[in-house]
Amino acid sequence: MSLKDVLGKIVGDKPVVLELDLARGVLVAKPTNPLQAVQLINSPTVAALREHLTAAADDERVLGLIVHATPTGLQLAHLEEIAELVEQFGTKKTTMAWAESFGELVQGLGAYRLAASAQEVWIQPTGMLAIEGVELSITLLKGLLNKVGVEPQFGQRHEYKTAANTYASDVVTGPHREMMQRIGQSVVDGVVEAIARLRNLPVDQVWEAVNSSPVEPERARELGLVDHIGYRDEAYAHALGEWGADPENLLFAHRYTSRAALVRKLRPKQPKVAVVSLRGAIVTGRGVRTPVGGEQAGADVVDEHLRAALRDDDVKAVVFDVDSPGGSAVASDFIRRSVLRLREAGKPVVAHMGAVAASGGYYVAMPSDEIVAQASTLTGSIGVLAGKMVTQRLYDKLGLVRETIHVGSAAGALSSAHEFTDEDWERLDAWLDRIYLDFTTFAAQDRGMDYEDLERIARGRVWTGADAKERGLVDHLGGQRLAVERACALAGLNPDTVKLGHVGDSGLLDLLRPATSSETVAGGAAVADGEQLLAALAARVGLISRGALSVPWGLRIS
Structure with missing residues (x-):
């Protein structure tokens, strides 16, 4: 029996339609705790999708891919990578994405970004495209900390290092607001441009949908954002019928094994x-x-x-x-x-x-x-x-007595028991300047x-x-x-x-x-x-x- 025959017996010869179900979750990395290990039973990792979708695109047994693009807890960057894998797979095979709704009182922009990477998009008649952009929230903790008797003292290098503002500022600074506004604008610009490219639409037409969200299915179809309106059974029946497949041919993408992958593993x-x-x-x-x-x-x-x-x-x-x-x-x-x-x-x-x-x-x-x-x-x-949380007033509120004893003139500089002295601030500033100079110098060299x-x-x-x-x-x-x-x-x-x-x-x-x-x-x-x-x-x-x-x-x- 030839190697090809042996591998054929292992992987089988019947046609396969792959599925990617975001409702079951996707792990960014291998499990690091028992709960994630249990989730892995039915959920792929991003690494598994990279491997299997790439191999499946060159496998004559594989007829296509169906993606359930429901909103998920994945961050947008990870959804973008999965979308790229689906798009690349679609250069060689047929693909379809469907969802009950791209958001229902929740953000659906990321889910739709993934769906748009498929050749056809389906949505349920009662669903919607909730692709209204993003909202970035700035939360400052100083007021709350002060109420409980904690005084945050932080130094930063420089005006955009807003993690320090989170603790030590009671107003949103101009640079903080500017940076967050630009992050949000860049994110939505990138998603809109990707959708426009994938759906072969003018960018302004996609922005119209974003700014008028939620978009009803009929309107979404008029704008060219979806191809079909129907339920899951209708979407599956349409895709499987066109591809010449049956429900028995369905297989989760992370369960797929190719002959090519097995051959690679056998290479000494x-x-x-x-x-x-x-x-x-x-x-x-x-x-x-x-x-x-x-x-x-x-x-x-x-x-x-x-x-x-x-x-x-x-x-x-x-x-x-x-x-x-x-x-x-x-x-x-x-x-x-x-x-x-x-x-x-x-x-x-x-x-x-x-x-x-x-x-x-x-x-x-x-x-x-x-x-x-x-x-x-x-x-x-x-x-x-860098900085610290001064807790002296909290101790006073709680009726606690705390006395600190210093041995050494620099002792207690980062202690929460008292505020920075002028000498402490000088030490902290010198340290911040040194780290910032190292960071920027190395970055300039490396880049x-x-x-x-x-x-x-x-x-x-x-x-x-x-x-x-x-x-x-x-x-x-x-x-x-x-x-x-x-x-x-x-x-x-x-x-x-x-x-x-x-x-x-x-x-x-x-x-x-x-x-x-x-x-x-x-x-x-x-x-x-x-x-x-x-x-x-x-x-x-x-x-x-x-x-x-x-x-x-x-x-x-x-």
């Missing part, structure tokens, strides 16, 4: 592109995973994974997958050094930014050979902040820009990926697939024959495998104790900063 030796992930707030040490504060990116763990790629002779290039709002300055610089070592060894590094790679997240990505971001990725924020040009677009300002590309902070707009292609191009590799290896990404089992030394890729993040859980929760709700290189609290585009 192939050049590898290593994928190293950094997700969550950047901290020194190993970081912790908590149910309240989300995942932390421990610099020690990320460095171990980058060093593993450096040691592996089969690894010819690295894709650095970054999804982080930043955090510790020294931890970010520690990771930056590891990226530079890979480049010095002749292994190209391409950073792939997720929903957010700003402040410390930008710091670790900027030394890469090239940077790939989505149009709505939040990035930049080249700036710094090949004059310092003055870089500093003008730094100053703590958050940019969307689209605006960042115009200003030279990123190189390409796209998803991880493009990042892999660019890494292969830089390394002189064929992207169709390389093996993608996810370093240290074995999920929950990785946490249980014992490490033999600090050179071992094992052990993962630490388990959070009670104090760490409380600290993570405080960071989550904005009561404490996650580090000197952090982006504004609660900034999310979905």
